[in-house]
Amino acid sequence: MNNTAQLLQNNKKRILEIWMQNQLDDEALRDDLISNEELRRQSEELLSSLASATASGNVENIYAPEYEPVTEILTDISITRARQGFSPRETGMYVLSLKQAISQVMENKLSDKPEQLYKELNTMHRLLDNLSMVTFDTFIKGREEVILRQNDEISEISTPVIRVWEGILALPIIGTLDSARTQIVMENLLQEIVNTGSSIAILDISGVPAVDSLVAQHLIKTVSATRLMGAECIISGIRAEIAQTIVHLGIDLSNIKTKASLASALQVAFAMRGVEVRKSNKNTGLNLLR
């Protein structure tokens, strides 16, 4: 058994104490995200697996099979921390503070043998530096996963289908309408038509920054699919500049019901459903009569 391993094995308790102290003293400690007991359990687990890995004699190659438990624990910790919202610094500090703790213990033990101390420190630093690389790699991977998931969520939430009245759905589109987005819009809309048995859908494009021939084509497709299902589709929220580009580009929307505002589209929808909206005499607000 080499010296590093022996030192780790014999002073596990002491190292853990110092390491925990280091972590708890650090200003960046996130006791809001992780409890002290949990932190101690994690740290002890990592230290034990590190001690048994170094016992094999290998203190260089962290990709060797004996280090698998170590990297596994580290990967696990980093990914969890990335998801929990730890900063890279906070995550990196975890391994780096272990390095400090081991250095401290080594200095104590080998204070009379400076040459050996230097060698041991060197080996140990290289090993732990490699391990902290693993932490960063996986931390970033964890963050990327978060970003991908958010991407999906954004496209989900940016296309809500709202039931505005019995049999009438409204779908405000916000942002650019590309073909991937159109697919999501179409699927959500058609599914909601089936679910609610609605016969009118209002597609509001007030939030769409520009309409070119491609976007128009996507709109026409959505309207056609809605009609195939047996529902009518009204496009509302057509601003002046959008009307201008549509005509200048020579896009034919004559087969599609279009309205300038969501309000007027709703009026048309009400008329189609035979619903009447009028002011009540008492003036207490809107009174809807069928």
Added chain:
Amino acid sequence: MDRIPILKMGPYLLVTIQVDLYDRLALTLENDLINMVSKTGARGVLIDISAVSIVDSFMGRILGNIASMSRIMDAETVVVGMQPAVAITLVELGLTLQGVYTALDVEKGMELLQTKIGIIEDPEDEDEEVPDDDTV
């Protein structure tokens, strides 16, 4: 040989397609339906495709044919219950079933037929469902 059953309900014919149609079955259906329209003098044909998972251009053409042929014999055709995935696919394929009326389900299809063939006068006929200006 397999046949799709055709039900007569008052002035209407109702067909529910429950299986994936192969070509001969679809052609037989077209033939049977048109014969039934002529024999019974039906005023409307309701085709429920809610159980159909695939409509390709051949199936689309059969539906279009049934609608056009019935119209010549003074009967309107409504296709009801198309699945969302089928509708999206048909649009992508470039098939919009011009001249075929559509409705969400059999009940709404029946209502639509009633307004179309004038059993119930509906002053807002123009605003209903699929535009009928480019029908055959």
Added chain:
Amino acid sequence: MILSKDTMQIVHEQNVVPFRNRVKELATKIGMSLVNQTKLITAASELVRNMLKYANGGKILLEIISNNGRTGVRLTFMDEGPGIADVQQAMRDGFSTGKSLGLGLPGAKRLVNEFDIKSKPGEGTTVTITHWKNGR
């Protein structure tokens, strides 16, 4: 990388429905969404119909492939029919030598992610389509 491989002979139209079911099985196996499944099966249906109509059948290769972490279904339609003289013309919407809507080839192309056609008059036609799991 090819994860699974299978071939099917198509000789008459009764083979079409089993073939479509086989494609559906593969698409379900890799977890393709319903809309993408429907697009793939509809495209396959168009192509197998073409194969029957113009070449009296042929052979279809069904594969699950994986490429850069994406999985998809690849179908290769091989026939020894008369071939297509002008592929570009055949790919145009509304062009047909038979009595169809002329949506088969261009429609199928719009429905899938990748489409490739090779044809020589007198030797036959090979069409390959690929659709990825998420449709992109």
